[in-house]
Amino acid sequence: MERNVKILGAPTDYGANRRGVDMGPSAIRYAGLADELTSAGVSVEDAGDLSVPHHATHDPDAGSDNAKHLHEVREVTTTLADAVSTALADGWTPLALGGDHSIAIGSMVGSARDADIGVVWFDAHGDYNTPETSPSGNVHGMPLAAALGVGDFEATDWANASGLSAENVAIVGLRDVDKTEAAAIRDSDITAFTMSDIDERGIVEVTNDALDVATDGTDGVHISLDLDWLDPREAPGVGTPVRGGATYREAHEAMELVAESGAMRSFELVEVNPILDQHNETAELATELAASALGKRIL
Numbered sequence: 001m002e003r004n005v006k007i008l009g010a011p012t013d014y015g016a017n018r019r020g021v022d023m024g025p026s027a028i029r030y031a032g033l034a035d036e037l038t039s040a041g042v043s044v045e046d047a048g049d050l051s052v053p054h055h056a057t058h059d060p061d062a063g064s065d066n067a068k069h070l071h072e073v074r075e076v077t078t079t080l081a082d083a084v085s086t087a088l089a090d091g092w093t094p095l096a097l098g099g100d101h102s103i104a105i106g107s108m109v110g111s112a113r114d115a116d117i118g119v120v121w122f123d124a125h126g127d128y129n130t131p132e133t134s135p136s137g138n139v140h141g142m143p144l145a146a147a148l149g150v151g152d153f154e155a156t157d158w159a160n161a162s163g164l165s166a167e168n169v170a171i172v173g174l175r176d177v178d179k180t181e182a183a184a185i186r187d188s189d190i191t192a193f194t195m196s197d198i199d200e201r202g203i204v205e206v207t208n209d210a211l212d213v214a215t216d217g218t219d220g221v222h223i224s225l226d227l228d229w230l231d232p233r234e235a236p237g238v239g240t241p242v243r244g245g246a247t248y249r250e251a252h253e254a255m256e257l258v259a260e261s262g263a264m265r266s267f268e269l270v271e272v273n274p275i276l277d278q279h280n281e282t283a284e285l286a287t288e289l290a291a292s293a294l295g296k297r298i299l
C-alpha cells in the first residue's frame with residue numbers, strides 16, 4: 001500500500017514527572033526519522049511541532065495532585081486531535097512524536113473522529129490509572145483510562161470523542177503495573193499481554209493476537225509505541241525505565257508484523273527523553289522501529 005506519513009511533533013512533558021521528554025521530537029528528528037522513513041518506501045512530510053502551552057512558568061508539581069497539569073494536557077490533546085484528524089482526512093498516516101504518553105489521548109481522539117479504531121499499546125506500563133488510583137498524579141500513566149472514560153474520566157468528553165471500546169484495545173509487554181491499576185485492567189475488557197506471555201508464546205503470536213483484537217470489527221488501528229516497552233539496555237533514554245523489556249529483535253519483529261497487517265491508521269512514538277539518553281541511541285532506535293512499522297525490510 002502507498003503510504004504518506006505526516007510527522008506531527010508534540011513537544012510536551014506536562015504528563016510526566018521528568019523534564020526532558022519535551023525534547024523528544026527534536027531528538028527523533030535529529031536521529032534521521034525522515035530519511036529512515038523514506039528508506040521504508042513511504043513519502044514523508046514533516047509538519048513541524050504543534051504549539052504547546054508556554055514553558056517558562058511550568059512547574060512539574062503544579063495543579064491538582066491527582067492529575068497534574070490536566071489543563072495543559074487537555075490543551076495539547078485538543079491541538080493534536082485536530083492535527084491528526086485533519087492529516088487523516090487529507091490522506092496522510094499521522095505519526096505523532098512525543099512528548100510524554102499523555103499525547104496518546106489526542107492521537108486516539110483524532111484518529112477516531114471519522115472511524116472506529118482499535119489500539120495496540122506497546123508499553124511496560126498499563127497507563128490505565130485514573131486520578132483516583134494514580135500513585136503519582138502523572139497523566140502519562142492515565143491515557144488509556146482517559147480515552148476509555150474510566151472513573152473520573154467519565155465526566156470528560158474524551159471517551160465519547162474516541163468511541164473506543166476496551167474490547168479493541170490490546171496492551172503488549174506489560175511488566176510494571178500499580179496495584180489498583182492491575183485490578184482495573186483485569187476487570188476491564190482490555191486484552192493485556194505481559195512480558196510473561198511474550199516469554200511463553202513468543203513475540204510473533206502475541207503481536208498477531210494483539211493485532212487481531214484491535215482489528216476485530218474496526219476500520220483501523222492506532223499503534224502507540226512507548227519506548228520504555230523495550231529493555232532499558234536498548235532504550236535507556238526514557239523517564240520510567242523497567243528491566244526485563246522487549247529485546248531489539250523482538251521490537252523489530254513486532255513492528256514488522258504491524259506493517260504486514262496493513263491495519264495501521266495512526267502511529268505515535270512517545271517517552272523518548274534525550275536528557276536521560278546515551279548518545280541519542282533511544283531516539284535512533286525509535287526511528288528504526290518506526291521504519292519497520294511502516295514497511296522497511298532487511299531484503
Ligand SMILES: NC(=[NH2+])NCCC[C@H](N)C(=O)O
Pocket residue numbers: 100101102125126127129134135136137138140141142176177178226228240271
Ligand atoms: N507512559 C508512562 N511512562 N507511564 C508510566 C506510568 C507509571 C505509573 N504507573 C504511574 O501512574 O505514574
Ligand SMILES: [Mn+2]
Pocket residue numbers: 123124125226228229240271
Ligand atoms: Mn511506559
Ligand SMILES: [Mn+2]
Pocket residue numbers: 101123125127140226
Ligand atoms: Mn506509556
